[in-house]
Amino acid sequence: xxxxxxxxxxxxxxxxxxxxxxxxxxxxxxxxxxxxxxxxxxxxxxxxxxxxxxxxxxxxxxxxxxxxxxxxxxxxxxxxxxxxxxxxxxxxxxxxxxxxxxxxxxxxxxxxxxxxxxxxxxxxxxxxxxxxxxxxxxxxxxxxxxxxxxxxxxxxxxxxxxxxxxxxxxxxxxxxxxxxxxxxxxxxxxxxxxxxxxxxxxxxxxxxxxxxxxxxxx
Amino acid sequence: xxxxxxxxxxxxxxxxxxxxxxxxxxxxxxxxxxxxxxxxxxxxxxxxxxxxxxxxxxxxxxxxxxxxxxxxxxxxxxxxxxxxxxxxxxxxxxxxxxxxxxxxxxxxxxxxxxxxxxxxxxxxxxxxxxxxxxxxxxxxxxxxxxxxxxxxxxxxxxxxxxxxxxxxxxxxxxxxxxxxxxxxxxxxxxxxxxxxxxxxxxxxxxxxxxxxxxxxxxxxxxxxxxxxxxxxxxxxxxxxxxxxxxxxxxxxx
Numbered sequence: 500x501x502x503x504x505x506x507x508x509x510x511x512x513x514x515x516x517x518x519x520x521x522x523x524x525x526x527x528x529x530x531x532x533x534x535x536x537x538x539x540x541x542x543x544x545x546x547x548x549x550x551x552x553x554x555x556x557x558x559x560x561x562x563x564x565x566x567x568x569x570x571x572x573x574x575x576x577x578x579x580x581x582x583x584x585x586x587x588x589x590x591x592x593x594x595x596x597x598x599x600x601x602x603x604x605x606x607x608x609x610x611x612x613x614x615x616x617x618x619x620x621x622x623x624x625x626x627x628x629x630x631x632x633x634x635x636x637x638x639x640x641x642x643x644x645x646x647x648x649x650x651x652x653x654x655x656x657x658x659x660x661x662x663x664x665x666x667x668x669x670x671x672x673x674x675x676x677x678x679x680x681x682x683x684x685x686x687x688x689x690x691x692x693x694x695x696x697x698x699x700x701x702x703x704x705x706x707x708x709x710x711x712x713x714x715x716x717x
Numbered sequence: 718x719x720x721x722x723x724x725x726x727x728x729x730x731x732x733x734x735x736x737x738x739x740x741x742x743x744x745x746x747x748x749x750x751x752x753x754x755x756x757x758x759x760x761x762x763x764x765x766x767x768x769x770x771x772x773x774x775x776x777x778x779x780x781x782x783x784x785x786x787x788x789x790x791x792x793x794x795x796x797x798x799x800x801x802x803x804x805x806x807x808x809x810x811x812x813x814x815x816x817x818x819x820x821x822x823x824x825x826x827x828x829x830x831x832x833x834x835x836x837x838x839x840x841x842x843x844x845x846x847x848x849x850x851x852x853x854x855x856x857x858x859x860x861x862x863x864x865x866x867x868x869x870x871x872x873x874x875x876x877x878x879x880x881x882x883x884x885x886x887x888x889x890x891x892x893x894x895x896x897x898x899x900x901x902x903x904x905x906x907x908x909x910x911x912x913x914x915x916x917x918x919x920x921x922x923x924x925x926x927x928x929x930x931x932x933x934x935x936x937x938x939x940x941x942x943x944x945x946x947x948x949x950x951x952x953x954x955x956x957x958x959x960x961x962x963x964x965x966x967x968x969x970x
Contacts (some may be wrong), residue, residue: 619814620874623770623830624881625805627797634828639819 503683507690510677514687517673518694524590524669525597525656525702531595532655533648536602537637543607561600567661569593574665591663598655603645609640642713649706656702657695668692722844723748723783723916724769724885730777730792731764738764739775740940746885749914753948756937757963765937766887770807771800782806782884805833808878808886812894814870816877817861823847823858826877831958835882848876868899872906885916892920904930904967924967928952936960 509515535670542554549689574589584592613636663672674691678684722745729878730738738761746752754762769780771788780787787803797825811880817825826848827841836844849855852872862870871891888907892900904926910917911930921927922959927934927948932950936944936959946956955961 540836557890614813614815616811617811617817619772620811622878623772623804623807623809625801627801628830630832634832635817639817642819715730 502706504686506681506683507686510681510687510690513673514690514694515669515671517670517691518698520587520669520673521659521671521695522698523654524587524594524662525652525698527591528594528598528655528659529652531591532572532598532602534538535595535599536606536648537641539583539599539603540606540640541632541637543603544610545628551642556600558600558603566593566658567664568596569597570661579700586636586641586662587597588664590659590667591714594655594659594662595659601651602648605644605651606637606640609644610636611641612643616672620636647715649703649710651695652706653699653702656699660695721783722746722781723750723889724918725781726765726769726778727781728778729775729780730767731761731763731773733770733776738940739768739781740938741778742913742937742942744935744942746916746918748916748932750903751911751915751917751919751931753923753931754918754920754937755924755927755934755963758942759917759939760937760939762935763889766889766918766920770804770809771886772809801833805829805881806884807877808881808883810871810874810886810888812890812927814862814874814894816870816874818862820860820861820863822854822860822873825862826880827964829877830880844880845876848880849873851879851909852876853902861917866899867895868902871895875903875906875910879910885918886910888917888921890922892926899919924952924964927933936963938963953954 504534539554539558542550543558545560546554551612564685570590573593574586577584617635617639618631621635624630626634652701659669660671663675665674668676670691674687677687719946722747724744726742726744729739729742730737737743742761742765744752744765754765754956756762764773766777769787775788782803782934785803787800789799791799817828820828822909823842826845830836830844831838831841846855849858852875854869854872854876857865857869857873862873865873875891891907895903900923904923904945907917907919907926908930919927919931931948933945934948935942936955936957938959944951944955946961952964955964
């Protein structure tokens with residue numbers, strides 16, 4: 500049985516819809532992972548031990564276990580304790596928190612790389628420690644770590660395929676559904692790959708633009 | 718009233734473990750006075766200056782600004798509130814400017830007044846323009862620090878400190894990081910402040926500047942004030958041998 504790509508156009512609508520879900524879940528999880536990453540970084544560096552340690556434990560759990568398992572836990576596991584999340588929401592939370600932990604590591608090093616004089620400059624004006632971190636340190640740290648965070652976001656886009664297993668009809672699951680009707684895995688997985696590639700190009704363009712617009716020259 | 722010291726440092730001491738960097742230093746600065754602190758590196762002069770707004774807290778002694786003790790022992794939360802209040806009244810200028818590179822000159826100047834004094838955007842803009850005009854850099858208001866020369870950066874840093882309407886200004890080797898040809902423009906701004914009777918404490922290596930601008934000069938070495946007095950006395954006729962040696966090296970005489 501040879502390749503027959505003529506079956507693909509009939510399912511383009513479904514694939515396109517799946518691609519939109521992939522974009523939606525990626526963007527939502529990216530926003531969550533970015534701000535979550537900032538929050539976790541600030542907690543890791545500045546919070547008192549009683550707050551810091553529980554969060555560190557959480558970070559270890561998210562870093563040390565498979566994302567797939569985390570998605571299962573959030574979607575199937577939480578129901579047992581009465582938290583019934585829609586699949587999309589569970590996927591965004593799982594992906595978002597998982598990458599927030601990775602982003603947090605990067606942002607922490609970015610914060611530590613901000614010159615001590617910046618902190619002193621702000622404190623001598625009378626800004627509080629919290630105001631200094633919020634207005635002076637974090638904005639500078641975030642700018643310097645945008646490129647590595649961008650790499651994480653590209654990984655996030657690709658890992659978003661995992662949420663297909665909890666029933667979000669995103670690109671991967673859409674292609675699988677098409678395959679189950681046509682028995683043409685090679686064609687549809689290639690089509691899905693092409694979609695991922697295009698989305699990735701778009702994401703890279705956006706990231707590059709963000710990088711350029713926030714760049715601070717010293 | 719004029720006799721009462723504006724800044725009163727009483728028996729300041731600081732040590733890191735067994736290393737004493739400040740040993741029982743007392744200093745009174747009156748309103749409108751300009752005091753220079755000179756001395757070799759490691760003499761404790763920057764530490765003393767930084768103790769005034771508690772950036773480097775003392776391990777002994779007291780520092781007062783008018784009727785308020787600066788280095789109070791308070792529970793953490795109260796201390797934070799207290800010290801932020803104190804620091805709003807004390808301007809500080811650093812060797813490396815410490816401008817905020819992600820903010821424009823205007824934003825560098827308006828950030829603290831807006832956040833801490835709750836002034837409106839219009840008021841803040843007027844304030845930024847006034848202060849920049851004072852240091853002669855009004856036309857650079859929308860530049861980023863990276864687009865300025867070292868001298869210009871330092872003048873912006875001075876404008877930023879002045880925007881908080883401080884009662885006293887501290888200068889920590891404000892011209893030491895500058896190319897020689899850029900020192901003068903910063904010195905001119907400081908001279909102008911002196912003419913406006915701003916109370917200033919200046920840690921400096923610029924002997925000529927200290928001599929021409931300051932009312933009093935302190936020579937510090939190894940954590941103590943070795944000699945102090947009017948600039949003409951310290952520079953022309955120092956009594957202490959250590960002062961003489963230091964000045965000989967610095968003035969090349």
